[in-house]
Amino acid sequence: MSSDPFFHPVSGFDLPRFAGVPTFMRLPHVPLDDPRLSDVQIGLIGSPWDSGTTNRPGPRHGPRQLRDLSTMIRAQNGATGVRPFEMVNCADLGDVSPNPADIQDAMDRITRFFETVREHGIRPLTAGGDHLNSLPILRALGTPEPLGMVHFDSHTDLFHSYFGGTMYTHGTPFRRAIEEELLDPKRVVQIGIRGSTYDSEDRDFADSVGVRVIPIEEFHARGVEDVMTEAREIVGSKPTYLSYDIDFIDPAFAPGTGTPEVGGPNSYQALQVIRLLDGVDIVGADLVEVSPPFDPSGATAFLGVSVMFEILCQMAVTMTRG
Amino acid sequence: MSSDPFFHPVSGFDLPRFAGVPTFMRLPHVPLDDPRLSDVQIGLIGSPWDSGTTNRPGPRHGPRQLRDLSTMIRAQNGATGVRPFEMVNCADLGDVSPNPADIQDAMDRITRFFETVREHGIRPLTAGGDHLNSLPILRALGTPEPLGMVHFDSHTDLFHSYFGGTMYTHGTPFRRAIEEELLDPKRVVQIGIRGSTYDSEDRDFADSVGVRVIPIEEFHARGVEDVMTEAREIVGSKPTYLSYDIDFIDPAFAPGTGTPEVGGPNSYQALQVIRLLDGVDIVGADLVEVSPPFDPSGATAFLGVSVMFEILCQMAVTMTRG
Amino acid sequence: MSSDPFFHPVSGFDLPRFAGVPTFMRLPHVPLDDPRLSDVQIGLIGSPWDSGTTNRPGPRHGPRQLRDLSTMIRAQNGATGVRPFEMVNCADLGDVSPNPADIQDAMDRITRFFETVREHGIRPLTAGGDHLNSLPILRALGTPEPLGMVHFDSHTDLFHSYFGGTMYTHGTPFRRAIEEELLDPKRVVQIGIRGSTYDSEDRDFADSVGVRVIPIEEFHARGVEDVMTEAREIVGSKPTYLSYDIDFIDPAFAPGTGTPEVGGPNSYQALQVIRLLDGVDIVGADLVEVSPPFDPSGATAFLGVSVMFEILCQMAVTMTRG
């Protein structure tokens, strides 16, 4: 199987990589009302919304900067030789229109957008936005059957509530998703957890429902390959969501984020963990918490789109394997 | 009348200005539950909340950076010779605790904080936060009698709603305040308005209720003194609120803000407009929209606290005049 | 006359200004091979090429950043009330594909692009790129009849050659353009010239062919209105090109450029000079030398697009006056 040339990105040999209107990875822009939408197999989507942020805001600017830096990505994976854009039809579906001043309205808009995406049989690869975005996305993808999830992060995002009862923040999305049965907790693995914490309430919840938490100490001690073998076993071959918080990576490599925690993986490990997801049926993925105001140089966004490209390659390989 | 030495700031000759826990202008920290609260006459307050921001967030970090840079402010006004801290008891009352993930809850918390301040007879000088903060503050100060207002800004903030009906954003506070009769529109003057606009709906509203809008073209053409004479006449001698959006000033002088508009006043004019408010009964004031993520150097915050110091001097002079 | 709604920009009330694939001023992207090209009246174009730069490179990144910041521009001119997008059909025509490693090839590509634009009757408003871009653009627009030119800059760009005979640099475009009879030197006015110079060879040339140079000392002494009255007289009512080098503006307002010169106009004057071009028949315009690597904050680009919007408004008014 090979892709429709309409969906091939613009080459840097034809138009230098700093030129042109920046879409994700220089793919064609196919909005939801475009007749070519039905041909898309993987949709790259921006969800520029960060109202769930409890500390330093900014990820709403993530999709813009990620698109900008994504023009640095070329056609072929240097490590694996995979050429994803020739395997499946990829397109930039544009951004969800969030409401930055109304959390419930914003979540509804996001869910509706992804329902449309799903109805067209498109697998979404989303650039956030903060981590609360994952909840309205999962509301579109995690029914009727709950999904498994491979979750890279320095935080569990499993807290019950903040500020005396606020249920929807970027620290709570997966608590809600499990409560709403969008995720199957026994098929959820969280990797890289670290940093000082308020208490152990999130970890107690994880234990109580069967979510597997792999803290960074265990990650560093066991090594990437061993950890990812376990991760693959946990999610198995059933449909799985991949959620990648950029703060999984050490802040020296990814400074542009709102809640960094030191002592994380380096950039090579950041890519390796994706390459070791072979065989996992990724039905949707997100890369969240890239916050351009905290990294005007774009280094974090470039690492972010490098991670997105690895995810895209994995998705393309799985989708064409038959 | 002279102030209680307890309320004098720490001198840079005793403790260098880069040293010490940074309170506003190196004043004593007097939280709302402190027994000395009743002795405070002017309270410097942080309201670190920016959930009304429709574009680039960040002003929630304003109070922290404004406190940091405020340690550069010394005891005496170089232009007027006023020594405000020796005239009235000034203190840092700390920050309102906002809820960054719930707009209504946050506004209620702010209003309650300022009601307490008012009940103690303290005139608040607030560091935002975005401009939506002015609404919950005015709910505490603008009853039972509506206030006049001198408003420096590049935007009117008089829009009806955003995003299909969202009523509470940093573009709507004074529309709401007039509707809620917290401000007397005939005693409101807005100075410095400029930039491209969606439409004229805000200006039509201003005209319909009697708010005087002085656009930047008129400001530059008439000069500071002439414009401020008119402003003093509009608000008269009755209680007046002063709201100062840092984006009133040209972004070369104040880059750290979310919605800059080019072509504004310079930093000298930014101070002059305050010095020409002689005789205005400022019962409360705010300096809003300083956004540290867009100005890591702190230059904007330093200009902001310089403006706050001018306001403080004006308030002190008025309060001790008799 | 009113524009086709297809060519209206996306409103910030529908999609927040930080969201979406960034085209110039959120206009539709209409590449040269798009059937709607014939309907376009003003084309916004990026020319991301800076191989003529003799000192600090970077303007090749200008169009990308100008597009990004241009999403801050709204529908209506705050000073004049003009709503250009409702008056004429405006579109983003995308970028010229330059060859960053071959100057002659790059100039040929640029000229061909603008010949196509001209053949469709579109008036181009170009974002550079360095100032050498103006030469290949004028090769498309300045024949068979040479154009007049209003030129804002701190340099004349009239030098003969650099580095022992190199004829094509960003310091020579208008020398070449006059030699090639693309410009009528007697209808050329250069405003804002300043800074230390190698010698007076450029000024001697200007004098010899009748180019009027208004140095910054004269600009500050006479004032904006007086200077612009003379400028309008010089170019008259015949077809005129407008070339605006961002280094015309003082570097405090526009730091992001490669060859700044201190002592220039402020941002208000930067806009005023355009507003005072009433009646000039602007058949094409460029804004050049915005260099993002020297201004990661984007402040220069924001001022640049604010200038572009003023130019666009002037063009729209002239085109619809008819």
Place this chain on the structure above:
Amino acid sequence: MSSDPFFHPVSGFDLPRFAGVPTFMRLPHVPLDDPRLSDVQIGLIGSPWDSGTTNRPGPRHGPRQLRDLSTMIRAQNGATGVRPFEMVNCADLGDVSPNPADIQDAMDRITRFFETVREHGIRPLTAGGDHLNSLPILRALGTPEPLGMVHFDSHTDLFHSYFGGTMYTHGTPFRRAIEEELLDPKRVVQIGIRGSTYDSEDRDFADSVGVRVIPIEEFHARGVEDVMTEAREIVGSKPTYLSYDIDFIDPAFAPGTGTPEVGGPNSYQALQVIRLLDGVDIVGADLVEVSPPFDPSGATAFLGVSVMFEILCQMAVTMTRG
């Protein structure tokens, strides 16, 4: 044993972490003249002085920025589960008032401050300032019995003098401290030493008095655990000072310092070395050379306070072990 709730930090669930007057780790501010001083067990102190700096100054601004970023630290150690603030009474004792223009006066002021701290039985955890601060601190703590020291750094700071005889710089504190018998050289270990050097005079001195120097090559070759086992053996169970120069860590992780040396440990190792000090009786500690002017983003300060939190946890565990 458990701490007095008065000394508990403010929770981010009660007051968001970006809000409030920033004390170290959101602890109560207890100046030396506060009656609660006697209840403090661990005192967090700023020593904002950098007059010993021979190259790039700036660490005088360290305490301010470290306080700012320390509000990101929560209640519980994510790796060990330790909750130090519930174990011992911790407080922010404020800053020493240095004299930035008189080295001897400044050192005297620092020694007096720490004598007071010691007299109250408080163990100090100090944020510098440059490394010369350690000398006046040791003058308060290292008598009558000299202390052992675990010293993380890329430099030995054991030089005799600079600039033809200047004895007090940030390259000489431990030479002086050993000469003054404040440190027992046989119980001193220096870890991470690297970079180009003037000569071997410092290393020769170390050898002559029995200081153990572990250069970075040995550190990387042996691994963290092996090195720290030796370090624990060297200092044994007697009172020990811990001095942590932020330039121990590789500059990619900690760019904000005046004399960086490449090739250092990563941020995970930066924490590990502290966690492996189990059983060491840390009677005082410092974290020095964080220089905010060289890292406006605060990333270095955040890593610095993360290290301080690890040190605090170690101190709390030892102090409560009995």
Place this chain on the structure above:
Amino acid sequence: MSSDPFFHPVSGFDLPRFAGVPTFMRLPHVPLDDPRLSDVQIGLIGSPWDSGTTNRPGPRHGPRQLRDLSTMIRAQNGATGVRPFEMVNCADLGDVSPNPADIQDAMDRITRFFETVREHGIRPLTAGGDHLNSLPILRALGTPEPLGMVHFDSHTDLFHSYFGGTMYTHGTPFRRAIEEELLDPKRVVQIGIRGSTYDSEDRDFADSVGVRVIPIEEFHARGVEDVMTEAREIVGSKPTYLSYDIDFIDPAFAPGTGTPEVGGPNSYQALQVIRLLDGVDIVGADLVEVSPPFDPSGATAFLGVSVMFEILCQMAVTMTRG
């Protein structure tokens, strides 16, 4: 009279301005032990010392960055047409070697350096360093006859002492210089004074000895030409020192300095004040307080060297007038 071609700067047409070892204005480097020293008429000197700084250090890095940016200066003054390097022999004399950790030793070194300069009949144009540098320089130049001084600054630097008796800081140099009879106070004018102050002790001293202080309010009200006419009258035709603190200029134009004060002159006025010193016999000059750590972009240094070039042109014109 014309200069020796040996002393001509390298042209940007021969070697691009970003290339080469950066000396001041691309002049030959002539150290004090060079036999060509006797031929030098104006010596550009770096004095990289900032131990007098009471707040934010950094000016020790000024000479390095000023040299770097000075390669942007070309051969001819754009406003006046003066070509100074062809009029008098100019050279870069290198840097004074300061002792950053011993104030008295450092001042002695500086005085000795300038004594040598003076003995060779060279007029020094010095790049600081902080403002305390002016004192040891004046010790070399201001005897046996005290000098007049034109002093541009936002601070008087006339304070008696800091921190309980410290006599040598960057806030006291001219108090000392008047006490030591290096300056004739009746021939001293200080222009641009502003900002909040500790008290009026400095101004009282100025009044008592006859120093004329022109605060910024008066500067803005009277205009540049009127103020400078008075300045010329005050210093008359006798030997005069020119001391230019970069914080004279508004921080929007010159952010890179340690003690900024808002509301200052713009960059055009910053140059104008020098151009209006016609006829003043400038026997030495300095440009101080450029602090690169607070302006990594170099914009402040570029403005600084632009000011230095104006001073150099004035000195050259006076020296050749004969």
Place this chain on the structure above:
Amino acid sequence: MSSDPFFHPVSGFDLPRFAGVPTFMRLPHVPLDDPRLSDVQIGLIGSPWDSGTTNRPGPRHGPRQLRDLSTMIRAQNGATGVRPFEMVNCADLGDVSPNPADIQDAMDRITRFFETVREHGIRPLTAGGDHLNSLPILRALGTPEPLGMVHFDSHTDLFHSYFGGTMYTHGTPFRRAIEEELLDPKRVVQIGIRGSTYDSEDRDFADSVGVRVIPIEEFHARGVEDVMTEAREIVGSKPTYLSYDIDFIDPAFAPGTGTPEVGGPNSYQALQVIRLLDGVDIVGADLVEVSPPFDPSGATAFLGVSVMFEILCQMAVTMTRG
């Protein structure tokens, strides 16, 4: 054998490292027309040219910033104890004068410069500039006998052409050098290759001529020592060029470059690979692609000069072993 003291660098104990006109490593400046040129054994050279850059320009500013940061390098290698400046005569030969607006002219100028260097028996250690600089350098060094090469990079730079036939870009130098028989492909090893690619054309060429490519996956899997053992075997004992692209190193450590690729070596490995070149006869070397506009802090340049110092030590050891 020991060096002439004339060629010893200035010590930081005599002149602080922030002071003085910055030459490479504080060595004497010996231009090509200086009579001392014949005594030089290793020449440090700047080649400030980046016209081959196909994406983000800036390396033309590399030599200036590398010189600046090189003043941080001291006399002795901390890891090996080597004191290179006492072993061989080292000097700063200044910069090649490139023509930034004419690629062929620029390459000719560079080749001529290095022919002169070679004729004097000097081994060049060059600071770029972009990677195209290596081609004109090799034209001077790689005849009549082709050289071997150890090449550290994330890209092979072996592409045939760009933009439809452009043969000279920073992606093609070694393709040209092999075609021109300046390099012996069987003695070329490329280490660290990674990142997304256009296609495999470069790798196919490498295979066809016998260039050994060690991708980053193999580098990380085998470890530094094993890889470098192979590298030494490939180049053997015959004359070898060393080309070090700063983008070999992970962008967290070296952000200031135009074409970063994530997942690279850390800064310790960056030095180790040089230390493991023992016995390789390095007849010339370059460090390229340091781009200051993308790293105003200079961290990349500091790592760059640290690498250059390691190379210099290796060259000195080999040259004196004989």
